[in-house]
Amino acid sequence: MSYKGRDVEVVQINNKESLVIACDSCGGIGKKERDVVKASPYIVGETTTRVALMELLAVNAIPKSITLTIASEPYPTGDEIIKGAKEELEASGYKNLPMAISTEKNIPTCQTALGITLIGLCNNASLRICTSKAEDEVYCLGRPLVGNEVLNVQASELITPKDIKALSSMEGIHDIIPVGSKGILGEIELLCKSNDYTFISEAEVSIDMNKSAGPSTCLIFTASKEVDLSSLRLKPLKIGKLTF
Template identity: 50%
Template sequence: MGFKGRDIEVIPSAGNYLVAACDSCSAVGSKEFDIVKVPADVAGRFTTRVALLEVITVGAVPQLITAAIGNEPEPTGAQILQGVYDELAAFSLKNIPVAISTEKNFPTRQTSLGVTVVGCCQNSLRVATSLPGDLLYCMGLPKVGNEIEGPGDPEIVNNSQLQKLLQTAAIHDIIPVGSKGILGEAGLLSANILRDFILESEASIDIEKSAGPSTCLIFTAAAPIDCSVFNSVPCTKLGRIV
């Protein structure tokens, strides 16, 4: 069971929901034919991040992760896995089981991997919960490729800020932004509840730009949000649901 505008699959199970999300990454690493040159562990971190955000933002708790690495076990595979484990630790999930596969038959000249996260939601899914009149915000800035200053980039959303959102009663939908850009995700969010949205912000944020590995997210709120509680990450009011 999929949800329009959400990159997840959901299966009802014994009164709960199993939620799965995946992400792939190619040509990002330190191999000969990689286009974006970064250490392999960075590719592992950001690919893991995308799948985790998709699962966590709908209210599910990750239970299992798989890492399908299209490269040799050493050194690239080990470096990617270090990034996977580092990102899990950043999300306080360092003890989660990880199923791993690497390429052991052929040499490779370009970095590639796929990450799947499976979570469990024991309550109602946080999907299509927005209401007419809700305010629409963006947290973080859309960045892609070499624009990202590593996992600690202060302009991209992190798990600590996400957890504050999840614990705020006024917050309704939370959606990670990827290649569709802020405008694309906002359109899907409003379409999911058979509504529309209007932009009321003159902020300089580029709403059509790809956010790469979910460097920002959009969320709706029933009341104005004090963005200062989210520390230094940029937080912009975009408009409202109508």
């Protein structure tokens, strides 16, 4: 049972629970010679962990374990990536999450690369997949940013796992989908395909819906018309609705 193109896989283990696996990768971002975007390894670990964690939380899974596959030397790059990952987990309420780590100890590298996998558990009845309904309104939270743009904004402008937790706690919120390199429209197309709906866009939308959102700097969600969204930390932007 997959999320039809998303970076999440669901494996039912019994009648009550499923394993949920989320992953993300990051390459060419760091402080090495051939890195295209110059950023600290700490930020690489922090943001890549955030992406996989948000994918997991978006479907209502509870994180149980994380792996870090670091294609760089243990020190200093590896240590800084691990520190960023651990502090992102702690900030999101998962301080003592079991962690498996591999670094490159045999070959010198000139470019930073990282793979993150998060494994969680979810009650089958609570799994938030294909839960949208006809006439749901579609919103964007945050805005799509990529590359150096991510480094040039305040951290408070980026969505976080806490934002997903806040959405998940609200009645009338249905699908929650962190946006990645497919862009907002790409994610909406997958959403409609999974739910067998059609998306009708607002006449004017103030964000680029084709642009990559890099390390999931925004998300889309579907909601019933009567939902009060005023308590959210960031102001959501209505971008359309679903219909048959």
